[in-house]
Amino acid sequence: MLENYLIYLDFINKKLQKFFEAQKPYMFCKKGCAKCCQEGEYPFSQIEFDYLIRGFTSLPKETRLKILNNIAEIKQAKKNHTGDKFLYQCPFLINNECSVYEHRGIICRSFGLIYTVEGEAKPKIPFCAYEGLNYSNVFDTKTGIIPTEKYKSLNIPQEPLAYNVSYKFLTNESFEKLYNFKFGDKKSLIDWF
Numbered sequence: 179m180l181e182n183y184l185i186y187l188d189f190i191n192k193k194l195q196k197f198f199e200a201q202k203p204y205m206f207c208k209k210g211c212a213k214c215c216q217e218g219e220y221p222f223s224q225i226e227f228d229y230l231i232r233g234f235t236s237l238p239k240e241t242r243l244k245i246l247n248n249i250a251e252i253k254q255a256k257k258n259h260t261g262d263k264f265l266y267q268c269p270f271l272i273n274n275e276c277s278v279y280e281h282r283g284i285i286c287r288s289f290g291l292i293y294t295v296e297g298e299a300k301p302k303i304p305f306c307a308y309e310g311l312n313y314s315n316v317f318d319t320k321t322g323i324i325p326t327e328k329y330k331s332l333n334i335p336q337e338p339l340a341y342n343v344s345y346k347f348l349t350n351e352s353f354e355k356l357y358n359f360k361f362g363d364k365k366s367l368i369d370w371f
């Protein structure tokens with residue numbers, strides 16, 4: 179089943195690569211920027227988690243120990259957490275880099291693009307637009323929109339676009355049927371441990 183998931187992953191990677199390429203004038207992702215791994219919930223399905231663990235087991239012992247230590251700390255922090263959402267730094271982020279990059283989850287691959295959500299009129303803008311990163315050259319933080327005049331004034335032929343790449347869409351059952359695998363349960367990454 180994991181092999182079929184990898185075929186699906188290859189398809190998704192190619193699609194996302196095209197979208198990121200098309201949106202290049204609005205992208206400020208670069209090596210060392212890991213803000214999107216520093217605070218989040220990181221939904222992972224069973225199959226994504228299995229693949230992540232495949233990457234984890236091939237890491238050097240020292241890195242594995244660091245990750246296990248991170249996991250223990252996060253689990254403890256979660257136990258002490260009160261309030262709504264528990265947000266945390268991904269335990270696989272080591273020295274500000276993803277230690278399991280090739281094996282990372284789907285949410286990790288699509289983050290950074292504007293995306294649409296079924297049933298919602300307004301597209302979702304990545305949070306880093308508010309931090310001077312992706313789309314910040316066209317996004318108006320006060321109004322929460324991208325004014326047409328703003329991107330036109332930059333003379334960029336490609337307009338900023340929202341894509342159908344929500345986690346919910348990318349992990350829907352039509353892909354399971356098409357590629358013959360199951361995503362399985364979905365939960366926050368830390369809850370798999």
Ligand code: SF4
Pocket residue numbers: 206207208211212213214215289290304306311312
């Ligand atoms: S998506 Fe945003 S936070 Fe994440 S690496 Fe790119 S610029 Fe940085």
Ligand code: SF4
Pocket residue numbers: 214215220268269270271272275276277278279282283286
């Ligand atoms: S698995 Fe890697 S890319 Fe995904 S949140 Fe963790 S550190 Fe970031």
